[in-house]
Amino acid sequence: MTKCADSELLEGKFPEAVKAVSEFxxxxxxxxxxxxxxxxxxxxxxxEATRYDLLVDIAGVDTGxxxxxxxxxxxxxxxxxxxxxxxxxxxxxxxxxxxxSDIWRAADWMxxxxxxxxxxxxxxxxxxxxxxxxxxxxxxxxRKEFPLKGEDFDKPFRVALExxxxxxxxx
Amino acid sequence: MAETRFMTVNMGPQHPATHGVLRxxxxxxxxxxxxxxxxxxxxHRGIEKLAESMTYPQALTLTDRLDYTSGLSNxxxxxxxxxxxxxxxxxxxxxxxxxxxxxxxxxxxxxLWVATHALDLGAMTLLFYAFRDREAILEILELATxxxxxxxxxxxxxxxxxxxxTFLPRVKAFVEDFPKRVDEYETLLTKNIIxxxxxxxxxxxxxxxxIDYGVTGPVLRASGVYYDVRKAYPYSSYExxxxxxxxxxxGDVYDRYLVRLMEMRQSNRIVKQAAxxxxxxxxxxxxxxxxxxxxxxxxxxxxxxxxxxxKIMEQGFTTPPGEVYASIESxxxxxxxxxxxxxTNKPFRMKIRPxxxxxxGALPKMIEGQMVAxxxxxxxxxxxxxxxxxx
Numbered sequence: 001m002t003k004c005a006d007s008e009l010l011e012g013k014f015p016e017a018v019k020a021v022s023e024f025x026x027x028x029x030x031x032x033x034x035x036x037x038x039x040x041x042x043x044x045x046x047x048e049a050t051r052y053d054l055l056v057d058i059a060g061v062d063t064g065x066x067x068x069x070x071x072x073x074x075x076x077x078x079x080x081x082x083x084x085x086x087x088x089x090x091x092x093x094x095x096x097x098x099x100x101s102d103i104w105r106a107a108d109w110m111x112x113x114x115x116x117x118x119x120x121x122x123x124x125x126x127x128x129x130x131x132x133x134x135x136x137x138x139x140x141x142x143r144k145e146f147p148l149k150g151e152d153f154d155k156p157f158r159v160a161l162e163x164x165x166x167x168x169x170x171x
Numbered sequence: 172m173a174e175t176r177f178m179t180v181n182m183g184p185q186h187p188a189t190h191g192v193l194r195x196x197x198x199x200x201x202x203x204x205x206x207x208x209x210x211x212x213x214x215h216r217g218i219e220k221l222a223e224s225m226t227y228p229q230a231l232t233l234t235d236r237l238d239y240t241s242g243l244s245n246x247x248x249x250x251x252x253x254x255x256x257x258x259x260x261x262x263x264x265x266x267x268x269x270x271x272x273x274x275x276x277x278x279x280x281x282x283l284w285v286a287t288h289a290l291d292l293g294a295m296t297l298l299f300y301a302f303r304d305r306e307a308i309l310e311i312l313e314l315a316t317x318x319x320x321x322x323x324x325x326x327x328x329x330x331x332x333x334x335x336x337t338f339l340p341r342v343k344a345f346v347e348d349f350p351k352r353v354d355e356y357e358t359l360l361t362k363n364i365i366x367x368x369x370x371x372x373x374x375x376x377x378x379x380x381x382i383d384y385g386v387t388g389p390v391l392r393a394s395g396v397y398y399d400v401r402k403a404y405p406y407s408s409y410e411x412x413x414x415x416x417x418x419x420x421x422g423d424v425y426d427r428y429l430v431r432l433m434e435m436r437q438s439n440r441i442v443k444q445a446a447x448x449x450x451x452x453x454x455x456x457x458x459x460x461x462x463x464x465x466x467x468x469x470x471x472x473x474x475x476x477x478x479x480x481x482k483i484m485e486q487g488f489t490t491p492p493g494e495v496y497a498s499i500e501s502x503x504x505x506x507x508x509x510x511x512x513x514x515t516n517k518p519f520r521m522k523i524r525p526x527x528x529x530x531x532g533a534l535p536k537m538i539e540g541q542m543v544a545x546x547x548x549x550x551x552x553x554x555x556x557x558x559x560x561x562x
Contacts (some may be wrong), residue, residue: 024494055385057522104385
């Protein structure tokens with residue numbers, strides 16, 4: 001199968017970049033070092049043997065543990081070879097990742113969503129703003145420590161609003 | 172020479188032609204769009220966050236609320252991902268019924284699309300015909316699932332129930348009649364000179380640009396790129412059915428319209444085959460007792476079955492630790508679920524790959540340099556559903 005061949009190719013070309021390769025339910029996942037993200041991605045996109053021209057999705061994952069705190073997961077598809085490949089990049093709390101939005105323009109919105117939901121910054125991204133949540137939103141909701149419900153979730157809206165007003169005049 | 176001044180126009184979020192709550196900030200030079208910035212998120216409900224607090228069977232109900240024009244397709248994509256995680260096989264009857272329902276749902280979604288898209292561009296008549304036929308599909312689906320828009324009928328392991336006896340005759344009557352209905356739509360639009368002037372050459376996107384922006388579905392195929400998840404990674408026995416993938420050449424609004432109309436005919440073919448070839452047998456994976464509730468009469472007689480019933484209803488089931496991605500060709504494009512499991516009965520992380528969201532990302536590229544009147548045509552041609560974009 002070509003799936004394994006692609007991970008072997010990566011291991012041959014970027015021995016320092018590839019940290020782990022795993023197979024699960026017929027899907028290949030390659031964990032790569034974040035310093036090597038851009039060279040690996042460019043190689044996968046333009047390489048004659050790989051041609052991963054369609055960036056299917058970018059997903060953030062909060063592991064809830066110390067190291068690594070986050071994974072950013074890239075899902076690639078090759079229209080020519082009809083292959084899928086998943087790359088995972090471990091990211092520490094507060095660290096930034098290089099953007100791939102100049103390699104695939106699809107990454108523009110996908111990276112903005114990861115930033116919005118997890119607070120992972122992408123350096124040299126052309127327009128890194130929140131995308132789904134309002135600009136003045138506090139916090140990044142898909143982080144594990146973000147509460148599922150607000151403190152006033154079970155109060156009628158008017159009561160919650162008045163309490164907030166009251167707090168403001170006190171302060 | 173007078174200095175050039177651009178005017179900024181705010182389109183939406185409450186605008187009938189933006190198909191929901193999409194807001195567009197348009198910078199105009201006269202009637203030409205210089206810059207377009209979509210603003211989304213007005214319908215954000217935090218579905219991915221909510222899923223982390225729900226068991227796998229509970230989280231299924233969230234998927235109906237993504238693309239609410241094709242609830243069954245969303246159910247299917249989610250169930251495929253969880254079933255891949257569990258590594259269980261689904262009975263053939265359930266697989267065929269899933270295909271049948273997903274394709275009926277695709278026709279219904281495309282009918283809704285063609286109705287509203289034509290309405291946006293001033294062709295109001297089609298709305299009444301398309302809604303009449305969409306209503307027929309929704310009634311058929313309601314017969315089996317009990318719901319029109321939010322069925323939650325496709326379950327992990329199979330289907331919630333077998334179909335009633337009256338279901339197949341009605342499906343067969345519908346598929347016999349439907350090609351004539353598509354002919355009717357075509358006589359209204361395909362050669363209509365006004366329709367052509369409003370759509371041909373409008374907001375074109377080349378195949379290379381589509382791939383670069385990650386665009387999938389009818390919009391990608393209208394630009395001449397062959398990619399359909401049903402063919403690329405056949406799921407739910409799609410390889411058993413004979414159908415073609417309609418393609419366009421110019422990648423403009425007109426070609427997207429043609430591709431969708433041809434897709435409806437192909438979907439009709441698939442439904443016809445599925446109804447004719449439907450095998451007998453169970454509709455739930457009976458050899459996967461961890462997801463399949465016991466039969467109702469067994470629950471009353473056997474204490475072990477009673478316990479299993481309550482365990483499944485209350486706690487759901489646990490999945491092996493790991494991560495999977497499964498996707499389907501929904502009416503909008505590739506709809507995928509990336510699920511990370513930590514071995515408990517709740518998804519550790521559920522990432523949805525919403526086709527509308529990613530297709531909308533290409534909208535600025537489509538409309539910049541075009542006339543402001545064509546924005547409505549461009550938005551309509553992508554076929555966005557905000558429930559899926561904002562999640």
